[in-house]
Amino acid sequence: MLASLVGFLGDFDLAEEAAQEAFAVAAERWPREGVPANPGAWLMVTARNRAIDRIRRERTLAEKTRLLEFEEATVDEIDETVIEDERLELIFTCCHPALALEAQVALTLRALGGLSTEEIARAFLVSEETMKRRLSRAKTKIKATGIPFAVPAEHLLPDRLDAVLAVVYLIYNEGYSGRVDLAVEAIRLGRLMATLMPDESEVQGLLALMLVQHARRKARFAQDDLVLLEDQDRSLWDGSDLATGRAALERALALHGRGPYVLQAAIASLQSEEEIDWAEVAALYEQLAALTGSPVVELNRAVAIAQSGATDRALEIVERLELDDYQYLHSTRAELLRRQGRYEEARAAYERALELASSERERRFLERRIAEL
Amino acid sequence: MKYALLIYAQPGSHEALPKDEYEEALGQYMALRTDPRCVQGGQLQPVSTATTVRVQDGRTLTTDGPFADTKEVFGGYYVFEADNLDEAIELASRVPSARLGGSVEIRPLVEQ
Numbered sequence: 001m002l003a004s005l006v007g008f009l010g011d012f013d014l015a016e017e018a019a020q021e022a023f024a025v026a027a028e029r030w031p032r033e034g035v036p037a038n039p040g041a042w043l044m045v046t047a048r049n050r051a052i053d054r055i056r057r058e059r060t061l062a063e064k065t066r067l068l069e070f071e072e073a074t075v076d077e078i079d080e081t082v083i084e085d086e087r088l089e090l091i092f093t094c095c096h097p098a099l100a101l102e103a104q105v106a107l108t109l110r111a112l113g114g115l116s117t118e119e120i121a122r123a124f125l126v127s128e129e130t131m132k133r134r135l136s137r138a139k140t141k142i143k144a145t146g147i148p149f150a151v152p153a154e155h156l157l158p159d160r161l162d163a164v165l166a167v168v169y170l171i172y173n174e175g176y177s178g179r180v181d182l183a184v185e186a187i188r189l190g191r192l193m194a195t196l197m198p199d200e201s202e203v204q205g206l207l208a209l210m211l212v213q214h215a216r217r218k219a220r221f222a223q224d225d226l227v228l229l230e231d232q233d234r235s236l237w238d239g240s241d242l243a244t245g246r247a248a249l250e251r252a253l254a255l256h257g258r259g260p261y262v263l264q265a266a267i268a269s270l271q272s273e274e275e276i277d278w279a280e281v282a283a284l285y286e287q288l289a290a291l292t293g294s295p296v297v298e299l300n301r302a303v304a305i306a307q308s309g310a311t312d313r314a315l316e317i318v319e320r321l322e323l324d325d326y327q328y329l330h331s332t333r334a335e336l337l338r339r340q341g342r343y344e345e346a347r348a349a350y351e352r353a354l355e356l357a358s359s360e361r362e363r364r365f366l367e368r369r370i371a372e373l
Numbered sequence: 374m375k376y377a378l379l380i381y382a383q384p385g386s387h388e389a390l391p392k393d394e395y396e397e398a399l400g401q402y403m404a405l406r407t408d409p410r411c412v413q414g415g416q417l418q419p420v421s422t423a424t425t426v427r428v429q430d431g432r433t434l435t436t437d438g439p440f441a442d443t444k445e446v447f448g449g450y451y452v453f454e455a456d457n458l459d460e461a462i463e464l465a466s467r468v469p470s471a472r473l474g475g476s477v478e479i480r481p482l483v484e485q
Binding site: 096147152153156 | 374376455456457458459461462463479481
C-alpha cells in the first residue's frame with residue numbers, strides 16, 4: 001500500500017502520513033460501521049483522498065498542482081494493475097543510480113520491503129539515527145533533483161534493470177552471511193519483480209539463483225561451522241525452494257536468457273543435482289567469465305575443473321589470477337596443492353588465507369584444514 | 374525543472390581529436406545549445422586565462438589561475454528545462470566531453 005501511495009503521490013513523506021491517517025480512520029470507523037467489503041482498496045482510497053485533501057489545503061508547491069486535476073477516486077477505480085505498475089515505478093526510483101548504493105538498499109527495504117527504519121538500521125549494524133538520516137537524505141535528493149517515478153524508457157531499461165537486480169542481490173547477500181531475515185526479504189522482492197516483469201530473463205534468473213541458494217540454508221552450517229557443498233546433508237535442503245527456483249530457471253532459459261544471473265542460477269542448480277556434472281559447471285563458468293571478465297569467476301571455473309578431476313589444469317588457472325588479497329584464492333590454491341601432495345606449500349597457502357579471513361567461522365574452518373594436513 | 378549541466382573536460386582532449394571528429398564534436402555541442410529545451414549555455418576560455426579572487430580582512434587578493442592541479446577542468450555549462458533527472462541525464466550523456474575522459478555534473482537550479 002505504501003509503495004502504491006508513493007508512486008501515486010510522488011512523495012515519500014506525504015505517502016507515509018496519508019497511510020497512517022487512513023489506518024487511524026479505519027481503527028475509528030470499522031468497529032462502529034463494520035469492515036468494508038474490500039478493506040485493502042478502502043484503505044488505499046482513503047489514504048489517497050486524505051493526501052489530496054492535504055495537498056489542496058497546503059497548495060504551496062507548484063509541482064504538486066497536477067494532483068489537483070485528479071477527481072477523488074472511488075473503490076472501483078483502484079485497479080490491481082495500477083497498483084502493480086506503481087510498485088514497479090517505485091522500485092526503479094529507489095534503485096536510481098543517482099542515489100548512493102547504500103541509500104538505494106535502505107530505500108528499497110523501507111518502501112517495498114515494508115521494513116521499519118529501526119529494522120533496517122539493525123540489519124546493517126548502524127544506529128537508527130544514522131539510518132533515518134540516510135533515508136531522509138535520499139528522499140530529499142529524489143525530490144530536489146526530480147528523480148522520476150517511472151519505469152525507464154526502453155533504451156535505458158537494461159542498465160537500470162541491472163541496477164535494481166544488483167540492489168536485490170546485495171540485500172540477499174547481506175542475509176546470506178547469517179541474517180536470514182534479509183534473504184527472505186530479498187526473495188520477496190525478487191518474486192515481486194518476477195511478477196511485474198515476467199518476460200525479463202535476468203529477473204527470473206536472479207529469483208532462481210536466490211531460491212536455489214536459499215534452499216541450502218539449513219545445511220550450510222553445522223553448530224555454527226561452515227559446511228562445504230559436497231559435505232552438506234541434502235536431507236536438510238528445502239525441496240520446495242529448490243523446485244520453485246528451478247521453475248524460475250526454466251522460465252529464464254525459455255526466454256533465451258544467458259545473462260549473468262541466469263548463468264549463476266544454472267550453475268547453482270547443477271550443483272544441487274545428486275551427481276554434479278562438473279564439466280558442464282566449468283563450461284557455464286567460462287561463459288560467465290566471458291560476460292563479466294571477473295577473476296573471481298575464473299577462480300570458480302578452476303574449482304569446477306578441479307572437481308572434474310583435472311587438478312593440474314585447475315592449479316594452472318589459479319596461479320595466473322591476480323587476486324592476492326582474496327582469501328578464497330589462497331584457500332583454493334591450498335586445497336589443490338594438498339591434492340597434489342605438496343603439503344608444505346599447501347600449509348603456507350592456508351595460512352595466507354587465514355590471515356585474510358574475516359569471520360570467526362571461516363577462521364575455524366581454515367584452522368581445521370591446516371590441522372588435517 | 375531547470376538543470377545546470379556543468380561540463381568538465383580533460384585539458385587537450387578535444388584538440389587531440391582528428392579534424393573530422395573534432396568538427397563532429399563541435400556540431401554536437403551546437404546541437405545541444407540550439408535544442409529548444411536549452412535555456413542558456415556558455416563555453417569558457419582555457420584555464421590558463423583564469424584569475425582567482427579572494428577577500429581577506431577587507432583586502433582583495435588576486436592571483437593567477439586556480440592552483441589546483443586537477444585532471445579535469447571546468448570548461449562550460451548548459452542550463453536545460455527538463456521534466457526530470459532522467460531527461461537531464463540523457464542530455465548530459467550527449468555532451469562530447471563526457472566520452473572524452475571528462476565528465477558532466479548535473480545540478481538542479483534553485484527555483485526562483
